[in-house]
Amino acid sequence: MTAPTINGTRYPQPIEDLLPAARALDLPDGEVFPSRNRLMREFRIGAPKAGELLALLKATPAAPPADTAEAATPDPAPAPAAPEPAPPVVPDPTPAPEITPTPPAEVAPVSRPDTPAPPAPVRSAVVWPVVLLALPAFVAIWSGWVGLGGLTGFGIVHPLPGIWDSFSINSAITLPIGVETYGAYALYVWLSGRVPERARRFxxxxxxGSLAIGALGQVAYHLLEAAGVTSAPWWITTAVACLPVAVLGMGAALAHLVRTHD
Incomplete structure (x- = not known):
């Protein structure tokens, strides 16, 4: 049955007056808003006006019923009761007994059975006896090399002519300083174990070789001195004269190898 107009006439009604009647229409299950065709049929309005009414229905939500709004509003929670004041604390006039702290008992460390005991510290060997051993060896080696140098042409030289003419030096001291000092240093590098393998092998x-040459030099000097020779043979002189150059080359090579990596 077609619903009559709102004011009982068949003249066009305003959209604002049709809005409550459009909300009151019975809709099938699953539909939220009536269709435009039904609005045109129910209220005898044209398609443009039905479209405006449908848009207004979708834009303006319906007001919930009064009983529903009242049910949705929760009752205000009752205000919590004020806590009762606590009774005042009266201090005890009796003084507390003095407590003497007991020192903690010494706890001995407990070791696990499978934990190895720490190794005992190893004392380093003393090296001062080497000084006593080196003193007589130094005297014998120094005198032997200086004497052999004198038999092979080493002697007093003036290294600073025109600058310090009175300054002189015996060039024979270069033999013990060069050969024996290099031998001791090379021995230290070899036994230290803190250098690359090539440097250690060199x-x-x-x-x-340096220690062997030093021993041969001492033997040559004492043999020549015992035989009363005042000038060494040419081959001994040649070998002794090459020693400073050989020591310089070996020292430079060893210093280079010590600073390299394998």
Missing amino acids: AKWSAL
């Missing part, structure tokens, strides 16, 4: 053979 230090080993050069130290042994």
Whole structure:
């Protein structure tokens, strides 16, 4: 049955007056708003006006019923009761007994059975006896090399002519300083174990060779001195004259190898 107009006439009604009647229409299950065709049929309005009414229905939500609004509004929670004041605390006039702190008992460390005991500290060997051993060796080696140098042409020289003419030096001291000092240093590098393998191998053979040459020099000097020779043979002179140059080359090579990496 077609619903009559709102004011009982069939003249066009304003959209604001049709809005409550459009909300009151019975809709099938699943539909939220009536269709435009139904609005045109129910209220005898044209398509443009039905479209405006449908848009207004979708834009303006319906007011909930009064009983529903009242049910949705929760009752205000009752105000919490004020807590009762606590009774005042009366201090005890009796003084507290004095407590003497007990020192904590000494706890001995407990070791696990499978934990190895720490190794005992190892004392380093003393090296001062080496000084006593080196003193007589230094005197004998120094005198032997200086004497052999004198038999092979080493002697007093003036290294600063025109600058310090009175300054002189015996060039024979270069033999013990060069040969024996290099032998001791190469021996230290060899036995230290803190250098690359190439440097350690070079230090080993050069130290042994330097010590052997030092021993041969001492033997040559004492043999020549015992035989009363005042001038060494040419081949001994040649070998002794090459020693400073050989020591310089071996020292430079060893210093280079010590600073390299394998």
